[in-house]
Amino acid sequence: xxxxxxxxxxxxxxxxxxxxxxxxxxxxxxxxxxxxxxxxxxxxxxxxxxxxxxxxxxxxxxxxxxxxxxxxxxxxxxxxxxxxxxxxxxxxxxxxxxxxxxxxxxxxxxxxxxxxxxxxxxxxxxxxxxxxxxxxxxxxxxxxxxxxxxxxxxxxxxxxxxxxxxxxxxxxxxxxxxxxxxxxxxxxxxxxxxxxxxxxxxxxxxxxxxxxxxxxxxxxxxxxxxxxxxxxxxxxxxxxxxxxxxxxxxxxxxxxxxxxxxxxxxxxxxxxxxxxxxxxxxxxxxxxxxxxxxxxxxxxxxxxxxxxxxxxxxxxxxxxx
Numbered sequence: 539x540x541x542x543x544x545x546x547x548x549x550x551x552x553x554x555x556x557x558x559x560x561x562x563x564x565x566x567x568x569x570x571x572x573x574x575x576x577x578x579x580x581x582x583x584x585x586x587x588x589x590x591x592x593x594x595x596x597x598x599x600x601x602x603x604x605x606x607x608x609x610x611x612x613x614x615x616x617x618x619x620x621x622x623x624x625x626x627x628x629x630x631x632x633x634x635x636x637x638x639x640x641x642x643x644x645x646x647x648x649x650x651x652x653x654x655x656x657x658x659x660x661x662x663x664x665x666x667x668x669x670x671x672x673x674x675x676x677x678x679x680x681x682x683x684x685x686x687x688x689x690x691x692x693x694x695x696x697x698x699x700x701x702x703x704x705x706x707x708x709x710x711x712x713x714x715x716x717x718x719x720x721x722x723x724x725x726x727x728x729x730x731x732x733x734x735x736x737x738x739x740x741x742x743x744x745x746x747x748x749x750x751x752x753x754x755x756x757x758x759x760x761x762x763x764x765x766x767x768x769x770x771x772x773x774x775x776x777x778x779x780x781x782x783x784x785x786x787x788x789x790x791x792x793x794x795x796x797x798x799x800x801x802x803x804x805x806x807x808x809x810x811x812x813x814x815x816x817x818x819x820x821x822x823x824x825x826x827x828x829x830x831x832x833x834x835x836x837x838x839x840x841x842x843x844x845x846x847x848x849x850x851x852x853x854x855x856x857x858x859x
Contacts, residue, residue: 543784545800548593549745549755553683558599558647558650558651558654559654560650560653560654561599561602561650561654561659562605562650562653562654562686563646563649563650563652563653563682563683563686563823564602564606564647564649564650564722565602565623566584566597566686567621567623567646567682567685567686568602568606570620570621570622570652571605571616571617571620571621575616575617575620576605577775578614578616578617579608579609579612579614579616579617581644582609582612582614583608583612585606587608589637590604591605591608592603595718602646603646603647605617605641606621606623606646606809607639607640607641607643607646608639608642608713609621609623609641610623610624610625610638610642610643611639611642611643613625615739616737619859621685622685622688623643623644623681623682623685624628624643624681624685624708624709624710625642626708626709627642628676628704629704631700632676632700632701633676633698633700633701633812634675634676634678634701635675635678636678641678643681643682644677644678644679644680644681644682645678645679645682646682646727648678648679648682648736649679649683649686650663651736651847651853652679652683652734652765655765655841655853655855656732656763656765657705658841658855658856659763659840659841659855660736661763663687663690663731663732664731665689666689666690666691667690667691667731667732668690668691668693668729668730668731668732668803669683669690669692669693669730669731669732669733669734670692670693670694670695670725670729670730670732670733670734670757671692671693671694671695671733671734671735671736672695672717672734672735672738672754672810673695673696673735673736673737673738674694674695674696674702674705674714675696675698675701676701676702676704676705677694677701677712677714678704678738679734680692680694680705680709680712681709681712681757684709684711684712688711690721691713692711692712692713693712693713693714693715693725693730694712694713694714694715695714695715695716695723696716696717697716697717697718697719697814698716698812698813698814699716699813700812700813701812702715702716711770719751719816719818719819720746720815721749721750721752722753722756722784722837723753723757725757726757727757727759728756728757728758728759728760728762729758729759730757730758730759730762731737731758731759731762731763731853732758732763732764732765733757733758733762733764733765734764734765734766734795735755735764735765735767736766736847737757737767737768737847737851738750738766738767739766739767739768739822740767740768740769740773740821740822740823741768741778741811741819741820741821741822741823742802742818742819742822742853743797743802743817743819743820743822744800744802744822745817745818746818746819747800747822748832751832751833752836753837755836755837755858756808758858759858760858760859761857761858762858763855763856763857764837764855764856764858765839765853765854765855765856766854766856767847767851767852767853767854768822768824768851768852769821769822769823769824769850769851769852770795770823770824770825770826770844770845770851770852771792771795771825771844772784772844772845772849772850772851772852773823773845773850773851773852774788774791774792774823775845776845776849776850787803788804791803791823795823795824795825796825798828799822799824799828799831800822800823800824800825801822802804802821802822802823803820803821803822805820806819808822824852826842826852829854833856836858836859837856837857837858837859838854838856838857839854839856840855840856840857840859841853841855842853842854842855
């Protein structure tokens, strides 16, 4: 049973500051629909979803998110045809960061986040640009970006073979590859204009983090960009409120951040994370001082938004020297 507070929480999560002002991807996809198309989407909704939608201001980004998600969830033909979105959903045995009606079609928010970050550093992807989603899982962001910008060459890699196999079978015109757990990747030097990694360096151990930053430097052309997110000081506040960790654990993480700039917890152990087993993959927290000290010989820091991702992880944009 759905309740109003479920959609309310969804909208709040999607609309909270996050430093987003353009929502370029969502607006691009939504602009492909007219009022008659939206009316058709609403006719497909069950009573509860329809009541929830009618409570959202139609000029808000939350309304656009919801119409797109639910239109995909209900497989409304006109919406799928005009937007190009796919209703394919990973089954329960395939890794996906989110499921359900308000995740159908992929993550519009994170696709917007990528383009917003590029706007903020004064960069824009051109037709025929090459973009890699590093740690793409089953493609929840790539599928949206590729639909909005079919003229760009999109790639995705992840060590989760099951997720990559699903994405290869269900998401078209994207080059998916199973990646190794240690560098190098199977891409030539200077292949990409942009690599983005959402909540990937929030999991690497310190040594793995450094090794993978070096690999990003190799595969990104000079003047190209790396967008990544990671846990930072704001994450401590977020997890204290949610109860994710005990006060003792959070205090230890904070102590490590202040003294070393880096904190790592092996939270997955021998069971691994969705079949991916590595002692270098857990839960990591990185201070700005750490990445400034370790990365600035190879990168310019173009943008730093502390807590800029869902009021939790930090967002950093680096430009390759």
